[in-house]
Amino acid sequence: MRHFWRRGYHATSIDDLIETVGVSRHTLYSAIGGKHEVYLRCFDVYQDAVVTPAFEKVEDGNATLDAIAEYFEKQIALAAAQGLPGPGCLVANAATETAPHDALAAQKVQEHHHRLKTGFAKVLLNAAPQLSAADRSNLADFLVTSAQGLWSMSRTVHYASALREQASLILSLIELRCAQ
Amino acid sequence: MRHFWRRGYHATSIDDLIETVGVSRHTLYSAIGGKHEVYLRCFDVYQDAVVTPAFEKVEDGNATLDAIAEYFEKQIALAAAQGLPGPGCLVANAATETAPHDALAAQKVQEHHHRLKTGFAKVLLNAAPQLSAADRSNLADFLVTSAQGLWSMSRTVHYASALREQASLILSLIELRCAQ
DNA sequence: TTGATATCAGAACGATCATTCTGTTATAGT
DNA sequence: ACTATAACAGAATGATCGTTCTGATATCAA
Numbered sequence: 550m551r552h553f554w555r556r557g558y559h560a561t562s563i564d565d566l567i568e569t570v571g572v573s574r575h576t577l578y579s580a581i582g583g584k585h586e587v588y589l590r591c592f593d594v595y596q597d598a599v600v601t602p603a604f605e606k607v608e609d610g611n612a613t614l615d616a617i618a619e620y621f622e623k624q625i626a627l628a629a630a631q632g633l634p635g636p637g638c639l640v641a642n643a644a645t646e647t648a649p650h651d652a653l654a655a656q657k658v659q660e661h662h663h664r665l666k667t668g669f670a671k672v673l674l675n676a677a678p679q680l681s682a683a684d685r686s687n688l689a690d691f692l693v694t695s696a697q698g699l700w701s702m703s704r705t706v707h708y709a710s711a712l713r714e715q716a717s718l719i720l721s722l723i724e725l726r727c728a729q
Numbered sequence: 730m731r732h733f734w735r736r737g738y739h740a741t742s743i744d745d746l747i748e749t750v751g752v753s754r755h756t757l758y759s760a761i762g763g764k765h766e767v768y769l770r771c772f773d774v775y776q777d778a779v780v781t782p783a784f785e786k787v788e789d790g791n792a793t794l795d796a797i798a799e800y801f802e803k804q805i806a807l808a809a810a811q812g813l814p815g816p817g818c819l820v821a822n823a824a825t826e827t828a829p830h831d832a833l834a835a836q837k838v839q840e841h842h843h844r845l846k847t848g849f850a851k852v853l854l855n856a857a858p859q860l861s862a863a864d865r866s867n868l869a870d871f872l873v874t875s876a877q878g879l880w881s882m883s884r885t886v887h888y889a890s891a892l893r894e895q896a897s898l899i900l901s902l903i904e905l906r907c908a909q
Numbered sequence: 910t911t912g913a914t915a916t917c918a919g920a921a922c923g924a925t926c927a928t929t930c931t932g933t934t935a936t937a938g939t
Numbered sequence: 940a941c942t943a944t945a946a947c948a949g950a951a952t953g954a955t956c957g958t959t960c961t962g963a964t965a966t967c968a969a
Binding site: 555556557559560634635636637641642644645646648649650655658659662687688690691694695696697698699701702704705711714715718719722725726729 | 735736737739740814815816817821822824825826828829830835838839842867868870871874875876877878879881882884885891894895898899902905906909
């Protein structure tokens with residue numbers, strides 16, 4: 550997963566995978582099936598290992614905008630810990646690299662976006678109940694797109710501070726809109 | 730350029746290039762140098778052929794927020810004309826695929842981001858002169874990140890309407906902030 | 910201890926990759 | 940018309956790719 554995450558699908562070879570995991574070629578193929586199957590399974594691993602720890606507070610029924618700030622901050626801190634320019638987000642990377650030509654990867658991306666949107670929408674329902682459902686839906690989509698932009702940026706940027714400023718600006722704009 | 734744009738660097742082969750362009754292998758290598766050199770030149774071609782036509786109004790000294798809306802709309806219309814899910818933006822794709830492991834590509838991405846930021850900042854200076862320079866700089870960065878997010882989305886989304894809603898929401902948030 | 914299962918290291922395969930090289934043909938200047 | 944230059948098609952090369960296959964080794968229940 551870490552190889553696909555950092556280097557992408559095409560730039561990761563079977564040798565990279567078996568060398569890092571310490572498993573034999575035969576085992577990889579007999580147990581999982583091949584490179585593409587491994588890739589697809591990585592999305593599920595990524596959800597459990599990376600997305601859930603940072604995002605589950607957002608998915609809590611009583612979350613506020615702070616939970617979104619915490620999601621951003623956790624992912625930025627993770628990126629900084631792994632070294633910037635960093636790996637970004639496995640799913641965001643897949644959205645640009647593989648999704649347009651890989652229906653199964655595209656489905657994993659869609660599922661992730663749906664998860665994010667649902668979480669963001671739940672927070673917006675708490676934070677700005679006066680907004681229409683359509684407005685909240687659009688704002689949730691906006692947050693998904695913003696996350697996509699942020700994690701793309703984290704692959705080219707050298708300082709976490711740039712990402713933190715971006716994240717806080719996104720949230721301040723949301724707050725401004727919610728206060729309307 | 731179109732191959733790199735749509736399929737990315739690793740998924741594009743020399744055969745793809747010479748077949749599409751109608752040039753011989755020998756000519757490609759003697760005239761340009763190799764795959765990587767072709768790739769790097771494509772960024773310049775892309776600036777002239779795609780970015781400038783959509784963005785030059787933003788770079789005009791007297792541009793308003795409408796010019797940014799027009800930039801978004803032109804790129805969305807182009808994506809829709811090429812078929813969604815589309816190729817997105819060559820530079821945005823490079824930001825996630827190659828930039829982290831290719832210093833020269835990373836430089837092209839940086840130059841593009843700087844171009845966008847400078848254009849956006851110029852508009853903000855006209856639209857909201859009461860804001861501090863730091864605020865305008867942050868908002869310009871935000872617009873760069875938003876563009877990155879939008880063009881990433883355009884590689885997974887099936888309807889241009891989703892992109893148009895996103896673009897208009899981004900602009901409405903900017904307007905809200907500028908009216909403060 | 911035996912036998913079945915699982916995992917191992919590594920060779921082998923066909924395909925594709927980027928790149929270089931070999932002749933041949935077209936073009937353009939004199 | 941002649942010559943030099945440029946572009947051509949395509950073979951050849953060495954490397955790497957994903958995948959399959961082979962035989963050896965380890966694990967573990969009976």
